[in-house]
Amino acid sequence: MDKSVIIVCPQCGSLNKAPDSKLQSGNLPNCGRCHAPLFDGHPADLASAEDFDRMIGKTELPVLVDFWAGWCGPCRAMAPEFEAAARDLEPMARLAKLDTERVPEIAARFGIQSIPTMILFSRGREINRRSGALGRSAIIAFAQSAS
Template sequence: MTESLHVVCPHCHTTNRVRADQLGSAPTCGQCKQPLFTGHPLALGDEAAFDKHVQRSQIPVLVDFWAPWCGPCRMMAPAYEQAAAELEPRLRVAKVDTEAVPALAGRYQIRSIPTLALFVGGREVARQPGALTSAAQIAQWARMHLPR
């Protein structure tokens, strides 16, 4: 029997049940009918959306904590965008603007930006402060920290 996973929709934030062997087959949300994976980083604009994606989704979530005024953040953004296309649907790629949602930066004690954090099963399992400059570096770092 094929395992089912909970995947939170990036559009309406509904939790969907998706067979693991169907993740790569462009699954859509049962509620809003939008694609569950877009190949682009998902902007998590508030704590509720962040918590839902990190806590409810059974796929890992890679989060870039960044700010619009941050030069290294802007430098890393194109590589992070490319990495999203490469990493999804194995994991969700998301961004949190620490200026817009400072409570999350405080909760996770983000001391420098950009900071990448990988969440698996609702827990932070790895953190990388500072910019990674290529999609390959970002993807390699994320994959290295995924559970086997």
């Protein structure tokens, strides 16, 4: 029997069960509720504490979150690299971005003191973190450290 994983839709937040075989085949699923693609090659935008808690707490795939701010030069420099890494890592991991100015309570909860900071979560728990701007290949290697 094919193992399934729970994936939070980045558009509507609903929970979706997707068979591992479908993810590995490249035949990527759409959300059962809003019908948007569950993976579109772009990091998910975590616009609120509720978005963050749902994505981190319910998604069974590793989730790599980029904590950033619009005024941060290194954050802006890393943004296209993070985007490129999302295209390479999906659907085996979810990449997401959290603006620390827009959702300061999450940044405070995780003690974010410098940005950009990436935190890798697995099944709702922080398993690794790294501060500083990275290129695409370093982001991919960091995200793959979950396995």
